[in-house]
Each structure stands twice: as C-alpha cells, then as structure tokens.
Amino acid sequence: xxxxxxxxxxxxxxxxxxxxxxxxxxxxxxxxxxxxxxxxxxxxxxxxxxxxxxxxxxxxxxxxxxxxxxxxxxxxxxxxxxxxxxxxxxxxxxxxxxxxxxxxxxxxxxxxxxxxxxxxxxxxxxxxxxxxxxxxxxxxxxxxxxxxxxxxxxxxxxxxxxxxxxxxxxxxxxxxxxxxxxxxxxxxxxxxxxxxxxxxxxxxxxxxxxxxxxxxxxxxxxxxxxxxxxxxxxxxxxxxxxxxxxxxxxxxxxxxxxxxxxxxxxxxxxxxxxxxxxxxxxxxxxxxxxxxxxxxxxxxxxxxxxxxxxxxxxxxxxxxxxxxxxxxxxxxxxxxxxxxxxxxxxxxxxxxxxxxxxxxxxxxxxxxxxxxx
Amino acid sequence: xxxxxxxxxxxxxxxxxxxxxxxxxxxxxxxxxxxxxxxxxxxxxxxxxxxxxxxxxxxxxxxxxxxxxxxxxxxxxxxxxxxxxxxxxxxxxxxxxxxxxxxxxxxxxxxxxxxxxxxxxxxxxxxxxxxxxxxxxxxxxxxxxxxxxxxxxxxxxxxxxxxxxxxxxxxxxxxxxxxxxxxxxxxxxxxxxxxxxxxxxxxxxxxxxxxxxxxxxxxxxxxxxxxxxxxxxxxxxxxxxxxxxxxxxxxxxxxxxxxxxxxxxxxxxxxxxxxxxxxxxxxxxxxxxxxxxxx
Ligand SMILES: Nc1ncnc2c1ncn2[C@@H]1O[C@H](COP(=O)(O)OP(=O)(O)OP(=O)(O)O)[C@@H](O)[C@H]1O
Ligand SMILES: [Mg+2]
Numbered sequence: 001x002x003x004x005x006x007x008x009x010x011x012x013x014x015x016x017x018x019x020x021x022x023x024x025x026x027x028x029x030x031x032x033x034x035x036x037x038x039x040x041x042x043x044x045x046x047x048x049x050x051x052x053x054x055x056x057x058x059x060x061x062x063x064x065x066x067x068x069x070x071x072x073x074x075x076x077x078x079x080x081x082x083x084x085x086x087x088x089x090x091x092x093x094x095x096x097x098x099x100x101x102x103x104x105x106x107x108x109x110x111x112x113x114x115x116x117x118x119x120x121x122x123x124x125x126x127x128x129x130x131x132x133x134x135x136x137x138x139x140x141x142x143x144x145x146x147x148x149x150x151x152x153x154x155x156x157x158x159x160x161x162x163x164x165x166x167x168x169x170x171x172x173x174x175x176x177x178x179x180x181x182x183x184x185x186x187x188x189x190x191x192x193x194x195x196x197x198x199x200x201x202x203x204x205x206x207x208x209x210x211x212x213x214x215x216x217x218x219x220x221x222x223x224x225x226x227x228x229x230x231x232x233x234x235x236x237x238x239x240x241x242x243x244x245x246x247x248x249x250x251x252x253x254x255x256x257x258x259x260x261x262x263x264x265x266x267x268x269x270x271x272x273x274x275x276x277x278x279x280x281x282x283x284x285x286x287x288x289x290x291x292x293x294x295x296x297x298x299x300x301x302x303x304x305x306x307x308x309x310x311x312x313x314x315x316x317x318x319x320x321x322x323x324x325x326x327x328x329x330x331x332x333x334x335x336x337x338x339x340x341x342x343x344x345x346x347x348x349x350x351x352x353x354x355x356x357x358x359x360x361x362x363x364x365x366x367x368x369x370x371x372x373x
Numbered sequence: 374x375x376x377x378x379x380x381x382x383x384x385x386x387x388x389x390x391x392x393x394x395x396x397x398x399x400x401x402x403x404x405x406x407x408x409x410x411x412x413x414x415x416x417x418x419x420x421x422x423x424x425x426x427x428x429x430x431x432x433x434x435x436x437x438x439x440x441x442x443x444x445x446x447x448x449x450x451x452x453x454x455x456x457x458x459x460x461x462x463x464x465x466x467x468x469x470x471x472x473x474x475x476x477x478x479x480x481x482x483x484x485x486x487x488x489x490x491x492x493x494x495x496x497x498x499x500x501x502x503x504x505x506x507x508x509x510x511x512x513x514x515x516x517x518x519x520x521x522x523x524x525x526x527x528x529x530x531x532x533x534x535x536x537x538x539x540x541x542x543x544x545x546x547x548x549x550x551x552x553x554x555x556x557x558x559x560x561x562x563x564x565x566x567x568x569x570x571x572x573x574x575x576x577x578x579x580x581x582x583x584x585x586x587x588x589x590x591x592x593x594x595x596x597x598x599x600x601x602x603x604x605x606x607x608x609x610x611x612x613x614x615x616x617x618x619x620x621x622x623x624x625x626x627x628x629x630x631x632x633x634x635x636x637x638x639x640x641x642x643x644x645x646x647x648x649x650x651x652x653x654x655x656x657x658x659x660x661x662x663x664x665x666x667x668x
Contacts, residue, residue: 106575
C-alpha cells in the first residue's frame with residue numbers, strides 16, 4: 001500500500017505481571033490513518049497492550065516505536081498519543097470547556113487560539129454550546145464525547161480508545177459507532193481501539209488484531225477475519241459458525257475430500273495441503289448454507305443444487321424469525337445440530353419452512369473454511 | 374430494610390436504640406447540661422454553687438488575659454494543623470499508591486499510636502527530647518568524636534523541652550494520624566484514571582497533583598483539617614507535660630479553674646466558649662461541603 005513507515009510498530013512485546021504474561025510476544029504494525037481494533041475476550045491483554053502504547057505500563061520485553069521513535073523510558077505526558085478512557089475520566093471539577101482546554105494549556109497554546117480549538121473540538125463531537133456545563137450535568141454519551149474532544153483537541157498522532165462505547169446503552173452505542181467512524185474520517189488521525197464487541201470491531205476497523213491469552217492470533221481486515229479465519233478460536237469468536245471435525249481423505253491440487261462423522265464426506269474445491277488422515281476442522285457459516293424442502297427422499301433438483309455442492313438431510317427443529325432473516329436450528333439425521341441463516345427476501349418466504357419440515361442443507365464446495373487447529 | 378418497617382417495629386427500635394440513648398443522656402447530655410448551668414452561676418461557699426443566671430463568668434472569660442490564651446491556643450492548633458497537612462499529605466499519598474500488601478502495614482503503622490496511651494507516648498517523647506534524652510545523647514556523642522580531631526568547646530545539650538516548639542512538636546506527633554486517615558480515605562476514593570488522563574494530556578506530576586488530585590481530595594482535606602484542629606485546640610496533656618510556663622493552652626486554664634482555683638462556674642464558661650468555637654467551625658465546614666455538593 002503506502003510506502004510510509006508505520007506510525008506504531010510493536011516488536012516482540014511481552015508484559016508480565018508476576019509470572020503471568022498479560023501480553024505475550026506480540027508483534028504488529030499500525031499504519032498512519034488506520035482505524036485499528038484490538039479484539040479479544042475479557043482478560044486477553046488488550047487494555048494492557050493499549051496502556052503500553054500510552055506509556056502507563058512498561059513492556060517487560062520488546063520494543064514499541066511510535067512515529068519511528070523508541071518509546072522506552074518516555075513518560076505518558078511526552079508521547080504523541082492521547083487516550084480515551086473506558087470510564088471517560090472527565091475531570092468532574094472542571095467545566096466541559098476547561099476539560100477540553102486542559103491539555104492545550106499545558107502545551108502553552110495562547111488563550112485566543114485555545115478558545116478557538118476548544119470550540120472546534122466540541123463542534124467535532126457535536127457538543128457546541130456545552131462548554132459551560134459541568135460534567136455531572138451531562139449524560140453518559142455526552143461525557144464520552146467530552147473525553148473524545150479533550151483528546152482530539154491535542155491533535156495527537158494516534159488516538160487510543162479503551163472500549164469507548166461499552167458504557168453506553170445499545171441504541172446510543174450504535175449511533176456513536178457511526179459518529180466515531182465519521183469522526184475518524186474527518187480528522188484523519190490514527191485510531192487504535194480496544195473492544196471485546198466483535199460487531200463494533202467489524203463495523204469500524206480497517207484492520208483487527210484478535211488476541212487470546214496475551215497472544216496475537218490473527219491480524220486481518222474484518223472481512224478476512226470473518227471469511228478466512230486462521231484458527232477455530234477466531235472462527236468461533238467472530239460471528240457464529242458450525243464447527244465440524246473431520247480427517248483429510250483425499251487431497252488434490254484442485255479438490256479435497258474431508259471425511260466427517262457428522263456430515264459424511266465433504267467436498268472442498270481447493271487443495272488443503274495437509275497429510276492424509278490429518279485431523280481438520282470445517283468452519284461453516286450459517287448464512288452460507290442453503291435450505292430446500294425435502295418432501296420425498298430424492299435430493300434437491302439439480303438446477304437448485306448445482307454440481308460441486310454438498311448436501312445433507314435434516315429436520316427443522318426451531319426457527320427464530322428476526323425480520324430481515326430467519327435463523328433455523330436444523331437437526332440432521334445423525335442428531336447433529338446445524339445453524340442456518342436465510343434472508344427473508346419475499347414477504348411469504350417463511351411459509352415454505354416451518355418447524356418439523358424435513359429439509360436438505362446444501363453448501364458450495366468453497367463455503368467452509370478448512371482449519372488445522 | 375426500609376424505614377417504614379423500622380418505624381412499625383417500635384419495640385425493636387426501642388430495644389436497639391434505647392440503651393445507647395439512655396447512656397448518652399445520662400453520662401453525656403446531663404453532665405453537659407449541668408456544666409452549662411454552672412457557667413451561669415457563682416461560687417457561694419467552698420463546694421456550693423448558686424445558679425444565678427449571671428453572665429459574669431463569660432464577661433471574665435473574654436478579658437484580654439483569657440482571650441490571649443484562646444488566641445494562642447488557636448495559633449498553636451492552626452500551626453499543628455498546617456504542619457500535619459503538609460507532612461500528612463505525602464504520607465497519605467504514599468499509602469494510597471503503595472502495593473496492596475504494603476498498604477495494610479503502612480496503615481497499621483499510622484494507626485498504632487492510636488492504640489498506645491497518650492500519657493505513655495508523651496513520656497516517650499520526653500525521653501527523646503530532654504537534656505539527657507536520645508537526641509542530645511546522640512548529638513553529644515557526635516560532638517565528642519568531632520572533638521577528637523578539632524578543638525571545640527564542650528557540648529551544651531539542646532533545649533528541646535518545656536517550650537513552645539516542644540508543645541507544637543508534641544501536638545503534631547499526636548495529631549498526625551487524625552490528618553493522615555481522612556486524607557488517605559479521600560485519595561483512595563479518587564479515580565486513578567483521572568490522574569492518568571491528566572498525565573496523558575501532557576501534565577507533569579506536580580501539575581497533576583495541584584490541578585487534579587488536590588481539588589478532588591478537597592473534602593478529605595477539609596475533614597482532615599477539622600478533625601486535627603479541634604482536638605489540637607483542646608489539647609491538655611501535651612502542653613502540660615511538654616510546655617514551659619508560657620506554653621499553656623486553653624484546656625490547661627480550664628483544668629486549673631476546676632481544680633486549683635476551684636472556680637467551677639468560670640471553668641464552665643471557658644469550656645463552653647471552646648465548645649461554641651468548635652460548633653462554628655463544624656458548621657462552616659458543613660456549609661462548604663454543602664456548597665460543593667450542590668454544584
Ligand atoms: N496491574 C496489573 N497487575 C496484575 N495483573 C494485571 C494487571 N493489569 C492486568 N493484569 C492481568 O493481565 C491480564 C490482561 O488484562 P487486561 O486488562 O489487559 O485485559 P483486557 O483484555 O483488557 O480484558 P477486558 O476485556 O476484561 O478489559 C488479566 O489477566 C489481568 O488480570
Ligand atoms: Mg480492558
């Protein structure tokens with residue numbers, strides 16, 4: 001992509017608390033202007049990694065470079081990054097304007113220029129005219145925006161956000177999600193955001209790092225994380241998935257067959273490049289499976305289910321109608337449960353598929369992600 | 374449990390509140406009222422006091438001699454409070470930011486003097502400060518070593534006892550925990566991320582201290598000041614044992630009225646002036662807190 005050096009480069013960073021490694025040998029780079037998300041379950045070390053970027057924790061091992069400069073020994077107040085805290089950390093004894101002006105005063109920005117930049121920052125987060133209020137007169141979402149404005153007013157090279165939306169209710173969170181995205185577009189500052197909400201990460205980030213127990217598991221764009229997970233952990237953590245265990249039966253340059261107990265032989269239209277007999281996992285997303293009525297014993301018509309598709313038989317056990325789509329719990333003849341998602345494309349779509357209806361499940365040979373571990 | 378429930382259960386309420394209420398009335402309010410009545414009385418005979426409703430005792434209490442002692446007591450207590458604040462703040466800060474394990478021990482170290490008898494502590498202080506005390510012994514020893522090499526006059530022990538600095542030192546020593554504990558309570562409640570936010574926005578540690586920590590710890594500072602100042606103002610044992618002839622504070626004067634001078638009505642009047650002073654300070658503090666709270 002660009003030839004610019006990365007704004008943040010994390011090289012072999014480990015952070016130990018006692019003998020527990022909260023962050024374990026993580027290496028990654030973040031490019032200028034990116035919206036980078038750190039994603040992972042609770043306790044996986046996301047906050048710790050972010051706090052090392054801000055300077056509140058020192059790596060036990062490894063190097064962190066910001067803007068090409070080694071940050072070793074550089075205190076938080078000397079780093080070109082600013083943080084939006086999970087608890088917002090808006091100073092309760094200062095007005096909103098004073099909160100936003102706090103960092104500018106320290107930088108020695110003259111009063112007139114300061115006032116201008118405070119106004120500008122408040123406008124950016126749509127809080128014009130709120131400068132005179134005290135924080136306890138603001139709602140949670142507004143306080144969160146004060147924290148954003150306060151950090152943005154400093155015009156940092158990188159903005160660090162620790163679960164910025166987690167304290168908001170679902171509706172507000174959704175709204176703020178869009179605001180954050182458009183804000184990042186407007187200011188062009190690199191955002192590094194910690195979240196354990198995968199929807200948030202997928203919706204906002206240009207790239208995501210998925211962490212588990214201190215380790216970096218996968219670093220990819222949101223769509224690659226979803227469509228090409230590199231492990232069962234990522235496939236399971238991002239979205240819902242039908243996970244099936246099998247062994248590699250045939251492996252050719254153009255196709256492979258994986259024998260499974262639950263789905264029989266599954267055809268894959270690409271090489272798997274594994275040892276025959278090796279244990280593999282198929283991660284099959286629910287929306288990649290098609291449903292067909294199974295009124296006789298014959299498989300679906302050929303034009304409905306073209307060459308290269310896999311087919312198994314089952315019975316609809318339960319339907320969750322979600323409006324735009326329906327989620328089907330299907331029990332296969334061998335007892336295995338599969339999730340299928342089907343968009344409700346017409347207004348009478350759901351009539352064909354009711355509970356107890358025997359169905360064929362079918363998916364394309366390229367649909368499952370084949371995972372080694 | 375709701376207040377309604379409690380009100381309905383009159384008997385339970387009476388059984389739980391009754392004894393302490395009875396105790397307080399009998400041994401605190403009644404004697405206080407008696408002393409208050411005495412302050413409007415006069416001595417008739419050696420042990421008899423006539424409650425005549427006179428204000429003569431109060432008139433005597435606000436004579437320059439006693440006002441001077443009041444003033445001196447206030448100055449001593451204020452100096453003690455300021456020193457306790459300046460010395461106690463870093464201590465409270467250190468305890469707040471100590472690792473959890475160390476914290477418990479540091480708090481214990483602050484509390485320990487509380488559990489030691491004041492008299493014992495004061496005599497221990499005398500053992501340290503007197504002419505043949507530990508400080509002078511140490512200084513004398515150093516002086517002697519110097520004397521082996523250089524030609525110096527003989528060592529004269531420093532006079533550290535029976536003067537105003539000794540009283541002040543004693544007051545600070547006794548009252549420091551009163552300051553440290555409320556300060557610690559306030560600092561410990563403080564949201565750490567506010568401090569981190571200040572650092573993150575470019576402030577140094579000193580600026581963070583002055584603009585974030587101190588303003589937010591202000592309620593704790595205020596109660597610390599009050600909790601230190603009030604007992605220091607009424608200090609009796611410390612000026613009595615560590616002070617010189619000019620070091621007496623108001624409590625010493627009051628004691629003398631009740632004992633040697635046998636002028637209970639006048640002693641009572643002095644006591645109540647002190648009490649009123651305390652009330653005013655508590656009221657002022659409550660007012661400030663209310664104003665802060667209302668904002
Ligand atoms: N100061 C500390 N001392 C000791 N252990 C710590 C400290 N900070 C974090 N840890 C540990 O390090 C691990 C990672 O913590 P971290 O806060 O980075 O997790 P996280 O991914 O942000 O989780 P969450 O989503 O719950 O916020 C946890 O096991 C935590 O207990
Ligand atoms: Mg966290």
